[in-house]
Amino acid sequence: MLLQDIHITKVRSSRQFQVVLIKPSHYGDDGYVIRWWRTMIPSNSLAAIYGIVSDCAERQVLGPDIGFEIDVLDETNTRIDIPALLERFERNGNFGLVGLVGVQSNQYPRALDIARRFREAGVPVVIGGFHVSGCLSMLDGQAIGLDACRDMGVAMFAGEAENRLEIVIRDAAEGRLKPLYNFMNDLPGIEGTPVPYLPRPYVERTIGLNSSFDAGRGCPYQCSFCTIINVQGRKSRFRSADDVENLVRRNWQQGITKYFITDDNFARNRDWEAIFDRLIDLRENHGIPLRLMIQVDTLCHKIPNFIEKAKRAGVTRVFIGLENINPDNLAAAKKRQNKITEYRTMLLAWRAQHILTLAGYILGFPADTPDSIRRDIAIIKNELPVDVIEFFCLTPLPGSEDHQIIWKAKGPLHPDLNAYDVSHICTTHSKMSEQQWLDIYHEAWSLYYSPDHLMTLVRRGAASGLPLGSLIRLLTIFSTTIPVEKVHPLEFGIFRMRHPSERRPGLKRENALIFWPSFAFETLRKYAMLARTVVRFAIIWAKISRDPNAKAYMDQALTPVSDQDDVTLDLLTKTTGAREAISHQKKVARLTHAAHA
Numbered sequence: 277m278l279l280q281d282i283h284i285t286k287v288r289s290s291r292q293f294q295v296v297l298i299k300p301s302h303y304g305d306d307g308y309v310i311r312w313w314r315t316m317i318p319s320n321s322l323a324a325i326y327g328i329v330s331d332c333a334e335r336q337v338l339g340p341d342i343g344f345e346i347d348v349l350d351e352t353n354t355r356i357d358i359p360a361l362l363e364r365f366e367r368n369g370n371f372g373l374v375g376l377v378g379v380q381s382n383q384y385p386r387a388l389d390i391a392r393r394f395r396e397a398g399v400p401v402v403i404g405g406f407h408v409s410g411c412l413s414m415l416d417g418q419a420i421g422l423d424a425c426r427d428m429g430v431a432m433f434a435g436e437a438e439n440r441l442e443i444v445i446r447d448a449a450e451g452r453l454k455p456l457y458n459f460m461n462d463l464p465g466i467e468g469t470p471v472p473y474l475p476r477p478y479v480e481r482t483i484g485l486n487s488s489f490d491a492g493r494g495c496p497y498q499c500s501f502c503t504i505i506n507v508q509g510r511k512s513r514f515r516s517a518d519d520v521e522n523l524v525r526r527n528w529q530q531g532i533t534k535y536f537i538t539d540d541n542f543a544r545n546r547d548w549e550a551i552f553d554r555l556i557d558l559r560e561n562h563g564i565p566l567r568l569m570i571q572v573d574t575l576c577h578k579i580p581n582f583i584e585k586a587k588r589a590g591v592t593r594v595f596i597g598l599e600n601i602n603p604d605n606l607a608a609a610k611k612r613q614n615k616i617t618e619y620r621t622m623l624l625a626w627r628a629q630h631i632l633t634l635a636g637y638i639l640g641f642p643a644d645t646p647d648s649i650r651r652d653i654a655i656i657k658n659e660l661p662v663d664v665i666e667f668f669c670l671t672p673l674p675g676s677e678d679h680q681i682i683w684k685a686k687g688p689l690h691p692d693l694n695a696y697d698v699s700h701i702c703t704t705h706s707k708m709s710e711q712q713w714l715d716i717y718h719e720a721w722s723l724y725y726s727p728d729h730l731m732t733l734v735r736r737g738a739a740s741g742l743p744l745g746s747l748i749r750l751l752t753i754f755s756t757t758i759p760v761e762k763v764h765p766l767e768f769g770i771f772r773m774r775h776p777s778e779r780r781p782g783l784k785r786e787n788a789l790i791f792w793p794s795f796a797f798e799t800l801r802k803y804a805m806l807a808r809t810v811v812r813f814a815i816i817w818a819k820i821s822r823d824p825n826a827k828a829y830m831d832q833a834l835t836p837v838s839d840q841d842d843v844t845l846d847l848l849t850k851t852t853g854a855r856e857a858i859s860h861q862k863k864v865a866r867l868t869h870a871a872h873a
């Protein structure tokens with residue numbers, strides 16, 4: 277999108293402080309920024325910072341004579357036209373601030389490339405997000421790459437911006453930005469703070485008008501690959517039901533009713549019930565047709581009423597951190613709260629409410645080998661009633677305990693932060709070479725999304741009364757993104773865009789006469805592949821809708837949980853960890869029974 281198309285929020289006054297909020301993307305394997313015409317999921321980090329900046333503007337934090345102009349640019353769906361932005365800053369005497377928002381480790385190199393151009397022109401720049409916060413929380417204050425900010429004069433912000441952003445804005449307006457704002461030891465309460473919000477023109481850049489909010493932050497568990505607990509803490513902090521109602525009503529006024537609630541684990545949000553109750557009220561008594569996607573853990577079904585209330589609140593899709601089916605791997609990652617013996621009960625409980633399940637599955641835990649991964653995927657396909665699986669490579673993300681351990685031991689870590697996107701290999705594995713690990717990651721997608729299993733997934737969906745259109749849309753995206761676009765489905769969008777100016781510095785700039793024809797050819801090739809998949813699904817859909825017995829379909833995965841599962845299911849018998857888990861469970865049951873006898 278060019279600058280003239282950008283919707284700019286203005287709070288008018290005689291002098292304007294310009295705020296440009298940029299959520300950087302990262303470079304793909306071809307060296308070009310990953311950018312789409314439209315994306316699937318909005319950036320909640322941008323919505324959160326926009327909400328806070330617009331609150332600062334309304335409160336006139338720079339005094340009554342200074343207004344605000346706020347731009348929001350999500351690079352995954354918007355081209356950052358740096359020359360045009362620089363011209364506008366120049367016309368305003370560089371009175372303003374560029375905020376690089378929600379910058380993850382894989383986005384850090386791109387963020388620095390953007391920052392460099394603004395800093396060369398003397399525009400104040402501040403960077404925030406998980407890379408800076410995670411590194412300052414777990415490393416020595418310089419690693420990894422933080423000195424690049426200091427060298428360029430980019431201010432770093434670690435921690436959360438609620439009640440703090442105005443300090444940065446005032447410093448920028450007075451031309452005295454500090455090198456570092458570190459609030460890591462002082463996480464704010466978020467109840468009553470400005471809520472995440474984006475005006476509709478920005479939301480329209482995502483397909484299906486989806487907005488987002490984080491209802492809470494923090495998770496009580498201690499998974500060693502997790503960055504969240506070291507950045508947002510382990511204590512549950514949450515927005516109140518009033519906050520949530522406020523943001524739902526504001527969005528309703530602009531015709532937006534679909535949300536991704538980005539809490540990593542909404543089931544552990546201490547106020548989940550009050551929030552669900554309010555959403556239920558808004559849906560059932562005030563006619564707001566809410567549709568939600570949430571993220572939960574594998575024990576959420578044990579919380580009384582959680583799944584039932586999720587359904588009534590409008591949840592249509594749930595993302596579950598399944599991570600692995602081998603208890604040895606889960607124990608190695610300190611994810612002992614994941615009990616494989618509960619997986620089927622939990623998945624069937626969501627299915628009973630006709631809610632689609634998407635599970636994250638990590639490849640590269642210590643006990644994994646290419647063969648064990650193939651075996652585990654076959655077990656999942658046959659025995660777990662899950663709809664969509666997303667595979668990730670186990671990655672020591674900066675900010676996690678795993679990363680800290682390797683970094684302290686000076687162990688193997690990929691030197692290019694751009695690779696930390698959980699689809700690349702960033703460290704070594706004791707049982708697989710880097711190539712074997714990468715190969716099995718790619719093979720995993722084709723094993724799960726094989727033509728026969730896609731058919732089975734739709735059959736199961738039809739038998740369980742799942743929304744078939746929605747299921748088929750998800751399966752189309754998840755089965756094609758890796759082979760067609762070579763990016764992870766969570767980074768997917770419609771129509772991959774490219775511009776010669778967006779190639780990573782240091783890589784050769786392609787001649788326009790070669791660049792544009794090859795871009796056109798590549799696009800046609802990809803859409804031909806996509807069309808084939810769409811036709812395949814149309815045939816599956818037609819077949820299943822015409823089948824009078826579709827509702828009666830049954831297989832092992834859909835079979836209700838039984839006492840015999842621990843002797844009949846491969847899930848519970850094929851690994852030593854699973855057998856031990858079962859024998860431990862039986863021992864506990866025996867002892868509990870004896871104690872009550």
Ligand code: B12
Nearest residue numbers: 319320321324375377378380381404405433436437503538
């Ligand atoms: C929702 C989500 C997504 C969504 C949307 C992205 C988004 N940022 O909204 C989607 C599905 C697209 C996504 C994708 C990916 N994600 Co993600 N995602 C999340 C998640 C669960 C929540 C984000 C959120 O809403 N946070 C709440 C906001 C308010 O917090 P925040 O962004 O940190 O912002 C606060 C502060 O950092 C600070 N701040 C931030 N920016 C700025 C800027 C300025 C100027 C200032 C002053 C302050 C400031 O103030 C903000 C308000 O308090 C986080 C985990 C988490 N709990 O944050 C992972 C997380 C950010 N994702 C992560 C990863 C790795 C990815 C992917 C690469 C991998 C993948 N395939 O999933 C892709 C990348 C694609 C992309 N383009 O983003 C990692 C990043 C770790 C790291 N060290 O890099 C995280 C931390 C999860 C994890 N596994 O550890 N993600």
Ligand code: SF4
Nearest residue numbers: 495497498499502540
């Ligand atoms: S359950 Fe999720 S958010 Fe909580 S510690 Fe584990 S990975 Fe992190």
